[in-house]
Amino acid sequence: MTGDPSPVTKESNFDRERFTAMLDTMWRIRAFEELAVRSLAEGLVLGAIHPSIGQEAVAAGICCNMARDDLLLSTHRGHGHTLAKGADPLAMMRELFGRAGGTCGGKGGSMHIADFDVGMLGANGVVAANIPIAAGAAHALKLRGEKRVVVCIFGDGAINRGPFLEGLNWAKVFNLPVLFVCEDNNFSATTHTFAMTAGPGAAARAESLGLPAQTIDGNDIVAVDSAARAAIAALHAGEGPRLLHCKTYRMTGHTAVDPAAYRDPAELERWRGADPIDRLSEVLRVAGVAEPRIAEAKAKAYSEMEEIYAAARDTGWPDVAAAFQDVQDLGDPRERPFS
């Protein structure tokens, strides 16, 4: 809960439309995650899922500053980022259910959701693995002389893996258009990340590599939005890579089945009081957005996701032939000495 929520009044030239749309996005993420958690309990979601409940302001505030063809790389906790980037939630839910029509045809599941049509280059099951991949995507954009930019979101635990150093150094050395976003939710699985992190953290490490970096309140979407807008503008201006350290909080366990017994309940309560959706709702009220519109954001999101849930549930399994497709063109994937 760093920094104060930016001052907003009825009078300030605050973009009501824009932020009301962000509220819609945040509720859609919240509703999607809650349904995914429920579906896991029902046995419809098949593998582990890592909910982003409480972190919606980062996904919504960053992605609303990206063009559809800008590229996003995410993590195992990537549902919110993927939705905010414009992926079809039905295809996403189908992927979580392992059904036909999933974003990856049911081959990837929650930890490997990707939707290249909207520039979402993938979640990743390996912590920090997307950092070099993001640097490479930006490297390709530069080689091709394209104007697009890359955003790479990773967790606070990822900054202790080597690829964080190698990828940031690379992006700076080649002056690449990539924004690194450390989505700091306080935890690495069951570990309080600070206990395993030397020094002040992501921003200081980025600055030591010559990347301009900023630490912001990741539950204040107004702050996230303006920081992201400024950073992405700098990328377009060819100023090279930057890092945003967004301080937020993981309101669930590490996975949907983790009770998080290791966490101080008081801490959770404190953060519940800083719920990013409540905070944006309050900002909108102050800005004069009508109460019904604020309520509608939530209602619409849940009804949309309930429909999606039903549609996904009623979708069949993928065609098993797919198991042997898209491995590699050369060689027979069925290759089995005997069977």
Next chain:
Amino acid sequence: MTGDPSPVTKESNFDRERFTAMLDTMWRIRAFEELAVRSLAEGLVLGAIHPSIGQEAVAAGICCNMARDDLLLSTHRGHGHTLAKGADPLAMMRELFGRAGGTCGGKGGSMHIADFDVGMLGANGVVAANIPIAAGAAHALKLRGEKRVVVCIFGDGAINRGPFLEGLNWAKVFNLPVLFVCEDNNFSATTHTFAMTAGPGAAARAESLGLPAQTIDGNDIVAVDSAARAAIAALHAGEGPRLLHCKTYRMTGHTAVDPAAYRDPAELERWRGADPIDRLSEVLRVAGVAEPRIAEAKAKAYSEMEEIYAAARDTGWPDVAAAFQDVQDLGDPRERPFS
């Protein structure tokens, strides 16, 4: 050529014995390296060697502050460090020649010289690989409640590999007694390291991880010695890991056979003017050490190494049975389906 050589006069309480002994060490390293290079041309040294000519002040200035049972980890350019730590140069030369009685029985060669009897835990053929190993050695010392310390020397190119981040973060998180020394000779093989390094470099990166760091003139052994002494004292005081960034210069090619055509001859000339051996000799003169003693340091070193060269040359090959020994105790290393 950062900083000024520390002011020394006949009167200053400058330890003549100590620094005269360091001059002996530096000449011994220089002579050993020159003989190794000559021996390679003669076909006596069998694999690639990476001379440390011009970098002797780092090896001598750091290691003279280590106890025999303190632990040292080095690099592919490690002859000087190993000698300064107290290894037997004859065993080292035999290792380079692949002969019986080599430090590793001829199994390792230049890039894998180790002498555990003097706390030298090995050169390494993989850049930066010794950084986590050093952190682990220090971790073990802490677990065992020992008072010894660890020094890990690596090159300027190594700071762009992930293990640099992971190892320094680890050492700080666990508050381990390890001194990291970045021996910055300007080059990574044929590459000017600065061109591939984002930000100010080793010290800034270490500081971003909470390690106190200092950048010093690595060709000024008086500066290296005092910085090393202070840092190692801090380790003994339980203050946790630190980093020294020693700026020196590689006066040879990357390997003994690299003509370094990519380097500006003027640059080399400038650095020749800052030869660490000449600089210490001058300091000793100013401090009133007699000329003959200064000359003797060189003469003794070369005659010692000539004898070693002859002795190594006259040593036989190792017993071939060793090829199958010290692999692992379980299983037959000869295991060959058919032969």
Next chain:
Amino acid sequence: MSDMTYLEAGRRAVIEEMRRDERVWALGEDLGRGGVFGQYKGLAEMFGAQRVTDTPISEACIMGAAVGAAMTGTRPIVEMRFSDFALCAIDELVNQAAKARYMFGGQMRVPMVVREPMGMWRSSAAQHSQSLEAWYTHIPGLVVVAPATPEDNLGLLKSAIRNDDPVVYLEHKDLWGLTGPVPEGEHLTPLGEAQIVREGDAVTVVTWSAMRHRCMKAAEALEAEGVAIEVIDLRTLWPWDRDTVFASVEKTGRLLVVHEAVAVSGFGAEIAASVAEGLHHRLKAPVRRLGAPRIPIAYAPPLEDKARVTQDAIIDAVRGLLASAQAA
């Protein structure tokens, strides 16, 4: 004998060896809360956070630090969480841990155990399901172990911790909950010794890890047909127990190797090739291997299942061996 889960048996092994030898310690992510599967539950409380230590998410440094700590008088147990993540620490394992003793001319040893939970687990997809044991058997300096039962997870892990060279210790994620009898007192299973789990004269089936149990089910089904297969659980993959396997094949004249890993260049190839080389003239039928097709592991169950070696496939393979024997 008392019943215990595979997970609990591994936990007991660590507790017993840490009690026995204070040089033994464990390091890995989340160990302070028992580790991701609970294999270390309560150990930090029992032995202190120094000996059962949390680590940053730094696989390369976890492995590399263990190498340095093993060279410096301690005996680390490295927890890699999923064997897939060990791929972030391969230089440290293969270029450093496995080679140090040899490269340095035997000046020291690297006594460390690398625990790598492996294998398929419902819908864990391509990056959390791999079985790469064959890789490790190819690397000089490494011992490779893959326990299949609670009793062996106790006895083999204890032996691995006492071994003075690096051991890659591959527990199977799908076996954590498996319950079975475990001896009461001190129990050590020697490394390098296979176990004949079921005697038979028709076909020698060599397997390990989770596949042992599928082979046993197939054996029961085949028994109904009057076919008695001999099931051998290798337990240690390197060094593997040639004598036991060869003796069995001399008796049955037929070999089937079954593993979960991709068949192509899997460890089954080494066993099948060794038997074909050494016992060719004793074979009543060609050697056979069963493993996964050469595809990544998918998330959706119907696709994921295509990467599984099924009980039916094992039964068919055995029937095929008996049929081709007549053909010969």
Next chain:
Amino acid sequence: MSDMTYLEAGRRAVIEEMRRDERVWALGEDLGRGGVFGQYKGLAEMFGAQRVTDTPISEACIMGAAVGAAMTGTRPIVEMRFSDFALCAIDELVNQAAKARYMFGGQMRVPMVVREPMGMWRSSAAQHSQSLEAWYTHIPGLVVVAPATPEDNLGLLKSAIRNDDPVVYLEHKDLWGLTGPVPEGEHLTPLGEAQIVREGDAVTVVTWSAMRHRCMKAAEALEAEGVAIEVIDLRTLWPWDRDTVFASVEKTGRLLVVHEAVAVSGFGAEIAASVAEGLHHRLKAPVRRLGAPRIPIAYAPPLEDKARVTQDAIIDAVRGLLASAQAA
């Protein structure tokens, strides 16, 4: 045909493909000065530092960045310098590059070539001499190539660069200076096709990379004894040319696989096991493998030589196969 070194042929392949397709680029340490072996000499001048780019010493990022760049419309050639250093980038190669196309349901491809100079080179010791091709053949999603001649280094590298999935391209360090005839014009060697280098009826000898040349020397020596062996250079290890190998073994009835890598779990095991499974009843003698013992590679020549497969060992193995045939 004009004579050219193996190194120069590889260089020419890169030049031709970079001219042909502007999406192709190369990245690696020291490439601006031609790379550590000179394989890229003059290319930065020819194509600019952007398309032949130096990199930091960051193997994980070199490989990972190539994956991202390959997903984003370019075709990177990754230079790993020594195959041993690729062990610093295994997660990026195995968990990312090899699996991305499949995991993401075929939404994109990862067209990249990973050049990994491999193998023994006089006195390079344990961390600069390894041959780990077997590992890559075990990983779904990877194509594996190991050229043995200048002509094939030209033709195979060009085909690899045009391939739309990741290719691990293993040049042998000891072959850089080998000179041989290379076609003048456009020359592509198809991936997946072995080459029968020498015809014979006594024994089928399957090999690749540097060992091809040792096998040919052995063949000449054996010819003097009136023994004609058939030497097959696999060239592509995955997918390997089963048809050519099987056809040859059907003719000769005898198989010997020769490779430089450690024999245990080497790729020879896959070939020997496949032949034993598929052609058991056609074999006049047991299948045989020749590879290195399971030891790290030492520095001192007399010790290093113990890890080499010698011409004499090949000749003895062939004689053994012919003898055991009588025995049968």
